Amino acid sequence: MATDRTEGEVDPLDSFRQFFALERDVLVLSLSMLAFSLAFQMTSRYLPEYMRVLGASASVIGLYGSVGNLISAVYPYPGGAVSDRLGSRFALTAFGVLATLGFGVWYLAAVVGSVTVGPLSLPAWLFVFVGLFLAQAWKSFGLGATFAIVKQSVPPDRLAMGFASTEVFRRLGFLVGPLLAAGLLAATVGFLDGFQLVLLVAIGFGAVATVAQHLLYDASEDTLGKSFEGVSQVLTDLREMPATLRPLLVADTLVRFANGMVYVFFVIVVTDFLSVGFTGFGFDLRPDAFFGVLLGVEMVVAILSMAPVSKLAEYAGLKPAVALGFSVYALFPLLLIFAPANQWVLLLLFAYSGLRFAGLPAHKALIVGPAQADAGGRVTGSYYLVRNTLVIPSAALGGWLYGADWAVDLGGFVLQAGPQLAFAVATAVGALGVAYFVVFGREFEPYE
Template sequence: MATETGADGEAEPGALDTFRQFLSLEPDVLVLSLAMFAFSLGFQMTSRYLPEYMAALGATPFVIGIYGTVGNVVSAVYPYPGGAVSDRVGSRYALTVFGLLSTLGFLVWLVAPLVGPIDLGAVVLEPWVWIFVGLLLAQAWKSFGLGATFAIVKQAVPDDRLARGFASTETFRRTAFLIGPVGAAGLLFLAGGEIRPGFLYVLGVAVAFGAVATVAQHVLYDASEDTVGKAFEGVDQILRDLRGLPAELRPLLVGDTLVRFANGMVYTFFVLVVTRFLEVDATIAGYYLSPEVFFGVLLGVEMVVALLVMAPAAALAERVGLVPVVGAGFAVYAVFPVLLIFTPQFAPANALVVAALFAFSGLRFAGLPSHKALIVGPAERDTGGRVTGAYYLLRNAVVIPSAALGGALWDFVSPEVAFSVATVIGLLGTGYFLVFGREFEAYA
């Protein structure tokens, strides 16, 4: 794909240009990027199907909501301990340990059905309990990369091109988000379309990807000059970073937290809506796709749209500002849940309608590069990683109970109420940000 030329005479980014930019990265950064791709592939093959897997193992919607909340806890609290471990043993060995733990987490998910119920007398441990154990391990590798990724882009890209820089990293990473679910759908199809035993094959592939990525990064990554994480000073530093967040971030933080809280209420349950609520299946080229298989196809449709819109939206932000682009992405986050759950009320819940809804959902990623630029842009040149860590720590801490709330509403009231409440909260966050959001200087 050739690049297009914008009105200012500069080349507009195309989808393939982001991959060319990655091939020109420093070798160690490229190794980390490829490891991120491999682990993202493993996560995306497994994580979006885990709620259905848990339901097949006997978990109720409320238990599945608790699983989502535990995932929120892990996302909030892992990055800073990850930095401390990196300080102690060095980046190379920390990455190896995190990779091994993540691979072990995939393995625990794989063997969970084989363990069976364990009767402890007063308590019976159901097989789905091991999904929680695996989650605590599988997220380990992600504990290192968030702040480092932001800091690398901040240091390597001019301030007025930050959105384009993040479009490059996100397009590369999100390709795994496309390949993973579609690959999982293919394996499920070959296994007859059933979550069991098909998902066990998916988990086996995730274990293999994790093992290969762990070995590759340990052998190829040279962290002799890496300084990421070497200035961590404990809780006092966290508190200073939280108090020192740039003023421009506060409206974004409020709006983003509300939108992510809303998304957290329903994100875990999207697979159950498709497979158990709408029960939508499809026949493509004469092949029948069960709801479980079709869900992977829907995620692929969503991510194709995301990959197509991120780079052009980042370029658009240089003309109209970051706030409108981020706000548009927030709006899609907000309205998608109510559109999905009420599909039978306004259109047939058939394959084409639901695929169109997931294509619409892919538009939310258009604002992601601009969102990241708006987070790290106001930070001083050498503080991007710490500002990012503080921002996500605070946001993710508030979002922690969202999945449990969504699960409780689904289980004890109705799925329609859970998804409607999520949309209301998401629209409040979107409106707040559009009214009070502030550009940072390079994009103003």
């Protein structure tokens, strides 16, 4: 999109200026994106605790994380095909309806409870799996297109700042959602009652956003593309992936695998393993409400750090910024699981965790930068397809380690399964990814 600013200048506040300029489609899509981001962030980070309260074991919660990884891996391709083939308006409406229904299914899990079907007794937490397939539908469109648009609109040596401008706006939902959930939880007697209220608010957000985007979105500019060409198209895109991306892909997969092993257990560590609430400044928060505050602190640091780190990347290169984000991903699990049960320590740790997002714009620039001008979307889709597919089993492995009770005597040193081992193994895998990237990672030429 052309602007009146100096050529090559990218402002992290561009997204907000477009929003307040009330350009119709920008306004509609921005409101929709924000609403669904709020709804999903209010609910998704608390779902493992919800499942635990409904009777799910650590292994089941880990399996839930892996199913989420599976959906993230397989949804973008068919989601993009639907959008290209049927038009953005229909796709947006369909994805919005499915996501809102998913929030409703999550709500019913506690209302209906376990269900008996003939000789089978279906546990209440099974509803969470069903709802997950629906609720994540809104995330299945636009990933490759977003990357390609930024690449086409921003000079190569400013890609990191270009992605920073989009990330800052998107992350506002990540900030407000958990804080809103924390407020609702703090206002109720117990977690289950509070989370049911959170889910009702999420359903409201989804319903309003779906109706608004269907009625207000101008579909006159939509174009219908050709149908998906099949598996051969995916294989061709993978073969044509730029060679400079391969070290990044290996390292990123290791780091994300490590994070995926324990990500779903962060809420349980705060609310159950450490059981830390917050007292001070006139507040007395239960651990579940405090977790929402911790997520808010994490996202404040993320939002404040992305633009400065992206600007610094223009002088120091993309690789150091990406390495910074990877290192935070790797170290945070070990620091969290061995942290003292102290509210101030947890606040500092989650503030530190926010720095993992600081390298995200540089990371995206490093992915799409080497792609040809007309292949940014395909390169992005191929990259994420490989990474997300390989990461699928991570949460199941982490859940098995977290909930197991076996021990192995290694000549006087006893290796005990449990939360500490799961989080320590995650950090070890993440550290391997960081080391691989530092040694073999390639810089994008305009930043050298």
